Amino acid sequence: MPALPSWLTEPLWDQFAVLLPERPDYHPNHPLGCHRRRISDRIIFDKMLQLLRFGCSYEAIADTTCSATTIRSRRDEWIRQGVFARLKQIALEAYDRIVGLVLDQIAVDGSITKAPGGGEVAGRSPVDRGKQGLKRSGMTDGHGIPLGRVLAGANRHDSPLLAPTLDRLDDLGPLPDDVTVHLDAGYDSDKTRTLLNERGLHGRIAHKGEKAPIQASQRWHVERTHAWQNAFHRLARCYERRASVVDAFFDLADTIITVRSLIRRAWTTHRWDERPNRRP
Template sequence: MPAVPSSIIEPIWDQFVALIPPIIDTHPLGCHRPRIADRIIFDKLIQVLVLGASYIKISDSTCSATTLRTRWDEWITTGIFHTLEQICLEFYDRIIGLELDNLSVDGCIVKAPCGGEVAGRSPVDRGKQGTKRSLMVDGTGIPIGCVVAGANLHDSPLLRPTLDKLGRFGFDLPEAITVHLDAGYDSKKTRSLLEELGCDGVISTKGELLQAGGRWGVERTNSWHNRGFKKLALCTERRARVVEAFIALANAVIIVRRLIRQAWTSYRWDTRPARRP
């Protein structure tokens, strides 16, 4: 059984393969082993992301762990995963429409047993190593920006770099933007930042009981990250750029899945799945 349904992974692959730069053979004799097909590597990376398996355990006769890591690093260096995520967002915005007038931001702490560049002492796991994802979503929970840092950092300092991710949309932003935040952001510093950026804020008040609001979108997307992608729920990567690439790939899967689900009742296409995903 595939890690991701073919109705979702095939359109992602069609766009992904178009972004792969041409290969220049620099071998002096041109007699090295044939290059492993990109599709095999791509499918292996999807399995690593969804199942959380190590490169060694996911390798087989079609692809070794060394080849998987090498190709993975090549693609990260070209920025292909962030470009893929951006293209998915643009297509979703064109077909369905992003609700950028209502944003939600929240942090999520996961285990990082191997440490690394984005790991720190977790305040909720007896001081063990952990990673924090500061995630921003639109009004319906579509991920539009994420910043990774050590689990020991507070949510508030990560708010500015997270909101700066809106720059990926250029100047096509609503005039009035409301940011929904939980009580961890209830401070003068946060309100001053939102005022500086020209945004309204709906912030839960510290010391009060659980307050319902517009934060359901980011809570649900954090759940999608952790329950649907084991590699994100247990961060075993040590380099920040690798963690960010996995998050970008996971976001691309989430966006395409939501795009197909939303478009299923309004559009028809040749590869439209028989049932709404």
């Protein structure tokens, strides 16, 4: 069963392959002049997509084409080279160029998921009987395109994570003159308003103790994006212990979400050879 449809996998791989450095099939310094052929990067990339989508272990996804150790070592190699972060940035730039990011309306919110293995960004979850959990403070544009995130333990409050989350806006280049940040009642404090004023941002914050449907503002975009991310089972139940690995899987998931949204919105306005037969 494929992890993703071919109309989504192929453009992802085409761009991913360009970012990889050229490597010979055989190690040039082998004393006998020969060695086992290097496992294809495409095989490892497909395994990474399966790991992200299905949430299975490395041993469960390994087969005769590659071992679990090879998947882990190649994953770490790509993380050191910054391939996942660069892929996400390219996807955002392509979306902004073709469709356009809605940066005058920003939404930020936190989401708690399970982290049974603990790790660098795990903590006692207040909503899961103190078990290990992971919190992500996510930020999206006005259409729900993920712009960045901050990872922390599940016991961290949303409010202190707002400043480092908004710092991710610096990677997007010039912002519109008038930017509104939509927040839920967890951010309703003078400290938050002072933070937004210092950055020249307008805040639309739900008030504590007042019922306000999520549809009343643009906050629902970030809630929907959290749901999209949780559809990748490796993020909804994270066993990775290192923060760099968790970030890499989030970057890959955000790239998939961005490219999928780009294809969906460009389906009615553009034509290309691998265009899906119907709107995804």
